[in-house]
Amino acid sequence: MEEVFDEIERxxxxxxxxxxxxxxxxxxxxxxxxDLGGDSLSALSILSAIEEEFDIxxxxxxxxxxxxxxxxxxxxxxxxxxxx
Amino acid sequence: MKKRVVITGMGVITPLGxxxxxxxxxxxxxxSGIKNITRFDVENFPIKIAGEVADFDPENFFADDKxxxxxxxxxxxxxxxxxxxxxxxxEIKKGMRDDMGVVLGTSIxxxxxxxxxxxxxxxxxxxxxxxxxxxxxxxxxxxxxxxRHFGLMGPNYTIxxxxxxxxxxxxxxxxxxxxxxxxxxxxxGVDAPLTPVFFAAWHKMRVLSRQNSCPQRACKPFxxxxxxxxxxxxxxxxxxxxxxxxxxxSAPIYGEIIGYGSTNDAYHLTFPHIDGEVKAIERxxxxxxxxxxxxxxxxxxxxxxxxxxxxxxxxxxRVFREKAYSIPISSTKSMIGHTLGASGAIEAITxxxxxxxxxxxxxxxxxxxxPQCDLDxxxxxxxxxxxxxxxxxxxxFGGSNAVIILKKFS
Numbered sequence: 001m002e003e004v005f006d007e008i009e010r011x012x013x014x015x016x017x018x019x020x021x022x023x024x025x026x027x028x029x030x031x032x033x034x035d036l037g038g039d040s041l042s043a044l045s046i047l048s049a050i051e052e053e054f055d056i057x058x059x060x061x062x063x064x065x066x067x068x069x070x071x072x073x074x075x076x077x078x079x080x081x082x083x084x
Numbered sequence: 085m086k087k088r089v090v091i092t093g094m095g096v097i098t099p100l101g102x103x104x105x106x107x108x109x110x111x112x113x114x115x116s117g118i119k120n121i122t123r124f125d126v127e128n129f130p131i132k133i134a135g136e137v138a139d140f141d142p143e144n145f146f147a148d149d150k151x152x153x154x155x156x157x158x159x160x161x162x163x164x165x166x167x168x169x170x171x172x173x174x175e176i177k178k179g180m181r182d183d184m185g186v187v188l189g190t191s192i193x194x195x196x197x198x199x200x201x202x203x204x205x206x207x208x209x210x211x212x213x214x215x216x217x218x219x220x221x222x223x224x225x226x227x228x229x230x231x232r233h234f235g236l237m238g239p240n241y242t243i244x245x246x247x248x249x250x251x252x253x254x255x256x257x258x259x260x261x262x263x264x265x266x267x268x269x270x271x272x273g274v275d276a277p278l279t280p281v282f283f284a285a286w287h288k289m290r291v292l293s294r295q296n297s298c299p300q301r302a303c304k305p306f307x308x309x310x311x312x313x314x315x316x317x318x319x320x321x322x323x324x325x326x327x328x329x330x331x332x333x334s335a336p337i338y339g340e341i342i343g344y345g346s347t348n349d350a351y352h353l354t355f356p357h358i359d360g361e362v363k364a365i366e367r368x369x370x371x372x373x374x375x376x377x378x379x380x381x382x383x384x385x386x387x388x389x390x391x392x393x394x395x396x397x398x399x400x401x402r403v404f405r406e407k408a409y410s411i412p413i414s415s416t417k418s419m420i421g422h423t424l425g426a427s428g429a430i431e432a433i434t435x436x437x438x439x440x441x442x443x444x445x446x447x448x449x450x451x452x453x454x455p456q457c458d459l460d461x462x463x464x465x466x467x468x469x470x471x472x473x474x475x476x477x478x479x480x481f482g483g484s485n486a487v488i489i490l491k492k493f494s
Contacts, residue, residue: 041353048288060290 003029008054008080012072015049032068043067054080089261090493092335093172093323094433095164099135099316099420102145103167108437110419111445112466116300117420118314124280131292133299134278135316135421148233153216154225155194156276157319160426161226162233164321165270169234172323172335174268176234183267185238186227187257188274189249191425191480193223193242196279226274238266244425246480247385249273250320251428251488255344258488261326268329272321273429286315289354291389301449305386305415306393306461308454313387316421320429322436337493339436342473343372349483356392356479361399364485365477369403372489374473376404379411379489381438381474383431384461386415386447387422394456396477401459412469414462418448428478432488435474439492444469 005013013027020036027036033043047066051058056079058066065071096102099117100110110117117135126132137160142151145163154162169176176184197220204212219225224242231240239260243252250273257271277283286292293312295302304310330337345367349360369376385396401408416427416434423430438444443466450463476488 039352040355044289060294063290 008076009073011053012050012069012076015046015053016069016072019045019049027069029070033066046072050076056080086262087264088327089258089324089341090327090330091322091338091341091436092325092330093168093174094338094436095167095171095321096319096430096433097137097140097160097164098318098423098430099137102137102140102163104171104433104437108441111416111434112443114446114448114464114466115419116303116448117316118299118302120299121278123278129283129287131287131294132296133302133314135314135318135423136278137317146233150229153219154229155197155220157190157194157274158220158226158229160276160317160319161188161272161274161321162229164272164274164319165230165234168270168321168323174323174335176236180267181235181237183238184236184269185260185266186230186236186240186270187243187253187260188227188272189243189245189251189253189425189428190223190226190273191244191246191249191275192277192282194221194225195282196276197221199279199281230270234270236270238269245484245486246482247422247424248428248478248480248484248486249425250430251432251476251478251486252346252484254322254341254429254432254488255346255486257324258341258344261324268323268325270321271324271429272319273426274319275424275426276317277315277424278317283315293388303388303418303421304449304451305384305388305418305447306397306454306457307450308452310388310390310393312389314421316417316423318420318423318426318430320426320433322429322433339439340491340493341488342491343368343374343489345369345371345487347485349485351483353483354481356395357483358395358399358402360483360485361396361477361479362402364487365399365403365475368475368487368489374489377407378473379404379475380469380471381435381444382411382413383435383474383476384413384415385477385479386417388415388417392479396479397457397459408459410460412444412460412462412467414445414447416445428476428486428488431476431478432490435476435490439471439474439490442468442470444471
């Protein structure tokens with residue numbers, strides 16, 4: 001069954017797609033950055049793009065969270081104002 | 085036959101002083117040169133501290149009608165070279181000009197002039213771009229200004245291996261004299277990286293210390309509570325000479341370079357790797373034809389990132405085994421910050437001074453022991469010790485490693 005992505009997830013997916021140069025269909029909810037062929041520097045680029053896209057500041061202590069699609073989405077949701 | 089290579093002159097521009105005397109006096113006292121940045125507006129930057137060279141005026145060091153055509157990094161290099169030449173009492177006569185060259189290391193060259201030109205182009209347009217931008221920006225500008233100023237027609241080139249640049253430059257210049265390609269060389273490293281775009285980019289790599297509230301205590305190499313690099317700026321320049329010609333002119337001799345090892349991790353652009361570091365140290369020991377038992381002091385790369393300091397500690401332990409625990413190790417970066425391409429050269433100078441003055445400079449801001457970094461880092465206070473042979477580590481982004489070994493002159 002095809003996975004359903006909400007709006008934030010779709011935006012994060014777009015960013016990961018762009019940074020890692022992977023196909024839309026390759027990104028699953030359980031994908032890690034490493035699964036998609038990325039390393040620590042790609043994670044930094046994804047982090048930077050996320051901060052810009054959502055206009056949020058992610059503290060250093062949370063950078064390790066950006067090691068997977070779901071980690072990135074969780075971090076974004078935590079920092080977006082009004083999002084529960 | 086291999087020739088002996090001695091250091092006959094030294095000069096520095098650092099956040100703790102723009103002379104050997106001031107620099108050495110401050111690091112032996114364990115002072116910090118880290119302060120709030122004043123060179124550009126840091127209001128919108130989360131990190132506001134660095135090792136800045138305050139009140140630098142090149143005309144206090146040398147007279148040269150091309151000062152306006154030099155980026156800050158070239159001015160630093162020439163000011164330090166000037167000190168080194170005076171310190172060496174070397175009169176560069178016509179006969180030796182062909183046999184004396186320059187090898188410098190720089191990570192980013194004239195970046196501040198490049199950023200200025202970009203700002204002018206994008207905000208004011210094509211007509212405002214400084215036509216001198218190219219001659220200011222090119223990475224070999226500093227080495228060429230030194231050659232022009234002193235009339236040195238020997239080999240002249242610039243090495244860029246990020247934070248290992250200065251150590252690679254000293255090592256390559258040493259090889260040129262050792263193998264008979266030059267009689268004397270001006271060698272060292274320089275960087276002036278306090279520019280807004282580059283500084284912003286460092287923020288985004290998330291490797292800088294965030295201790296804005298106490299700049300002097302920000303850089304904590306090997307301490308468990310270390311939280312990253314503090315960027316610094318400066319230059320370290322030495323005069324290297326073939327031993328017989330130095331002796332013939334009764335030159336002051338501050339030490340002998342006896343070993344150099346250089347490798348690449350072939351692994352990752354920013355993550356250090358133990359194998360590459362270990363190989364560089366082993367190659368330097370092999371080049372010096374000494375055993376690891378003979379090393380009395382290590383000037384560490386010691387950047388104060390979590391990863392560098394633990395991997396460097398592991399590398400030292402793998403090479404020196406049980407002996408690692410009894411070698412004093414210190415990080416000069418705890419006091420002046422990470423001067424990038426200058427650091428390896430400033431740290432080679434620190435080793436020469438340590439050997440000559442029989443004092444080991446401390447690693448300041450050492451506050452909490454880290455089980456992953458369990459060696460003797462000479463915490464917080466300088467130590468008297470008779471040092472015969474010192475080793476200096478420099479490891480750069482890109483996986484470049486350069487290690488220099490210096491010996492007391494006898």
